[in-house]
Amino acid sequence: MLAFVARRLLAAVPVILVVGATVFVLIHLAPGDPIRVMLGPDARLEQVERFRQELGLNQPLPVQFALWFSRAMVGDLGESIFLRRPVTEAILTRLEPTLLLTFGAVIIAIVIGVTAGLISGLRRGTWIDQFFMFLALLGVSIPEFWLALNLVILFGVEWRLFPVAGYVTIAEGGLWAAIRHLTLASLAVGFIQSALIARMTRSSIIEVMSLDYIRTAKAKGLARLPLVLKHALRNAMIPIITVIGLVFALSLGGAIVVEIVFNIPGVGRLLIQAVGRRDYPVIQGVALYIAFAYVLANLLVDMTYGLIDPRIRYD
Amino acid sequence: MTSSVGELAARTPFRVHLGRVLSRRRGIVIGSFMVLSIVLVAIFAPYIAPASPNEFDVMNRLQPPNPKALFGTDDLGRDIFSRVVYGARVSLSVGFLVSLACLALGGVFGVLSGFYPRLDGVLMRIMDGFMSFPNIVLAILLMATLGASLQNIIIALSITYAPRMARVVRGAVLQVRELSYVEAARALGARDGRLLGRHVVPNAISPIIVQWTFIFAYAILGEASLSFLGVGVPPDVPTWGTILNEGRVYIQRAAWLTVLPGLAILWTVLGLNLLGDGIRDMLDPHLRGSG
Numbered sequence: 001m002l003a004f005v006a007r008r009l010l011a012a013v014p015v016i017l018v019v020g021a022t023v024f025v026l027i028h029l030a031p032g033d034p035i036r037v038m039l040g041p042d043a044r045l046e047q048v049e050r051f052r053q054e055l056g057l058n059q060p061l062p063v064q065f066a067l068w069f070s071r072a073m074v075g076d077l078g079e080s081i082f083l084r085r086p087v088t089e090a091i092l093t094r095l096e097p098t099l100l101l102t103f104g105a106v107i108i109a110i111v112i113g114v115t116a117g118l119i120s121g122l123r124r125g126t127w128i129d130q131f132f133m134f135l136a137l138l139g140v141s142i143p144e145f146w147l148a149l150n151l152v153i154l155f156g157v158e159w160r161l162f163p164v165a166g167y168v169t170i171a172e173g174g175l176w177a178a179i180r181h182l183t184l185a186s187l188a189v190g191f192i193q194s195a196l197i198a199r200m201t202r203s204s205i206i207e208v209m210s211l212d213y214i215r216t217a218k219a220k221g222l223a224r225l226p227l228v229l230k231h232a233l234r235n236a237m238i239p240i241i242t243v244i245g246l247v248f249a250l251s252l253g254g255a256i257v258v259e260i261v262f263n264i265p266g267v268g269r270l271l272i273q274a275v276g277r278r279d280y281p282v283i284q285g286v287a288l289y290i291a292f293a294y295v296l297a298n299l300l301v302d303m304t305y306g307l308i309d310p311r312i313r314y315d
Numbered sequence: 316m317t318s319s320v321g322e323l324a325a326r327t328p329f330r331v332h333l334g335r336v337l338s339r340r341r342g343i344v345i346g347s348f349m350v351l352s353i354v355l356v357a358i359f360a361p362y363i364a365p366a367s368p369n370e371f372d373v374m375n376r377l378q379p380p381n382p383k384a385l386f387g388t389d390d391l392g393r394d395i396f397s398r399v400v401y402g403a404r405v406s407l408s409v410g411f412l413v414s415l416a417c418l419a420l421g422g423v424f425g426v427l428s429g430f431y432p433r434l435d436g437v438l439m440r441i442m443d444g445f446m447s448f449p450n451i452v453l454a455i456l457l458m459a460t461l462g463a464s465l466q467n468i469i470i471a472l473s474i475t476y477a478p479r480m481a482r483v484v485r486g487a488v489l490q491v492r493e494l495s496y497v498e499a500a501r502a503l504g505a506r507d508g509r510l511l512g513r514h515v516v517p518n519a520i521s522p523i524i525v526q527w528t529f530i531f532a533y534a535i536l537g538e539a540s541l542s543f544l545g546v547g548v549p550p551d552v553p554t555w556g557t558i559l560n561e562g563r564v565y566i567q568r569a570a571w572l573t574v575l576p577g578l579a580i581l582w583t584v585l586g587l588n589l590l591g592d593g594i595r596d597m598l599d600p601h602l603r604g605s606g
Contacts, residue, residue, distance in 0.1 A: 141585040146577035253449025
């Protein structure tokens with residue numbers, strides 16, 4: 001298992017390198033000079049040049065990239081042009097709400113998705129199946145941010161159950177306050193993503209329930225609940241886990257958009273602000289961090305396969 | 316007495332036949348109706364919208380929905396219903412052009428990848444690289460590079476979604492390539508171009524059509540998200556995303572600015588998804604006959 005994890009992490013390095021290079025080239029092709037944006041239109045030429053030298057932006061692109069990437073591999077993503085602080089530090093301070101939001105969304109998506117998919121699959125063709133599948137269709141048709149806005153109107157403005165915007169860190173107000181600030185955001189992202197899980201759970205459970213060993217178990221007189229949970233669901237889990245991995249990545253993307261709705265100071269808002277200010281090091285750093293999170297999520301999914309299906313071995 | 320299937324079909328009254336098709340293909344019918352209705356709204360926008368989308372009316376700022384302004388008015392007194400109607404033009408155009416571009420890009424890369432195994436490894440690794448980002452993040456990065464404009468949003472979304480199409484086309488081509496009639500055509504001496512054009516692509520077309528409707532839907536959602544985040548279309552162009560972005564500020568005082576324009580997105584994307592699901596079910600031999 002350890003060897004497998006090590007091999008997979010090593011295999012991720014070229015992916016990260018490609019992503020890093022792509023982002024680097026893309027960002028440097030962009031029109032607009034960050035120094036000019038920062039210093040304003042009145043800046044004198046020698047001032048601009050001195051600043052450019054200070055930040056290393058006067059070097060040739062390949063040199064800049066080699067320097068940036070070799071440092072990035074040991075966790076040093078350079079310094080933000082605008083915030084005047086290390087990018088790693090800026091990302092780390094913004095990481096807490098984004099991660100909490102994403103994990104919350106994934107948990108909500110799994111709970112809603114697996115439950116709805118299971119009921120739909122077992123009651124195939126009934127009104128409850130059609131109802132859940134219609135909800136799933138709605139889930140893939142609604143923009144996340146619009147659902148988030150509607151939740152704000154309902155739970156935040158009308159009923160005043162949850163805070164409308166902002167975030168309180170765990171250190172400032174405790175875990176409960178942090179979760180309260182993220183509930184609506186997680187709910188918006190989680191509901192949207194549950195649609196994928198529900199559809200996959202439904203088709204997977206329908207397939208498994210038609211297999212011979214399920215008929216045998218039924219014939220032996222096994223009660224319905226253990227039959228479904230222990231015999232059917234566990235065997236239907238592999239494709240569902242695959243989708244959950246995908247949902248993690250999508251939730252991370254959703255979190256970035258929904259953070260803007262709720263004014264949550266997370267990685268997403270950091271990225272959007274950096275795009276507006278042409279803060280290259282921050283944009284590159286956030287992109288690299290997201291690609292890394294994606295690779296980690298996939299690794300986690302691959303490791304879960306073995307826990308669920310003992311026939312899968314990692315050697 | 317023998318009667319062929321054709322004769323039997325001919326004897327079934329058209330009305331009954333139509334009724335059967337409608338009930339079995341409910342998704343396609345409802346989906347087509349929803350999409351068609353919004354396309355008509357976009358085409359006849361000047362006749363449907365009571366006002367110009369950018370007409371200020373400072374005397375009637377932030378009016379709730381009323382008979383004169385169906386969706387209410389915004390902070391500049393602009394009629395939201397008219398903006399949504401004109402917004403349909405931009406949002407649908409973006410979705411349509413992106414799906415066309417994806418068809419071209421994804422089609423070329425997918426066919427090359429599926430038909431020429433040597434290219435496959437390289438092309439698919441590139442696609443994997445693009446897909447190792449959440450779509451929206453890739454689109455944001457591309458917009459950061461290209462700058463906010465209508466043309467750039469189409470380019471950015473096309474690059475973002477083309478790998479999806481490429482994968483579907485590749486899969487379809489791989490499947491068809493191995494079939495015996497393609498082998499027969501090859502044995503008869505058909506060249507690659509003829510094989511592709513006459514035998515492989517026409518028989519791989521159905522999953523491509525399905526994916527095309529889904530990408531149309533994704534592109535509409537993508538444009539709305541980017542414009543909402545303020546990195547998409549410039550704010551003076553009315554699209555469903557920019558309308559929502561402007562309305563967000565007034566969410567506590569004027570909820571209609573966010574709720575109603577969003578329904579237009581929901582209506583269109585739901586219609587496209589119903590259509591795509593319906594076509595897929597119709598073309599999938601495993602599902603055929605069971606519905």
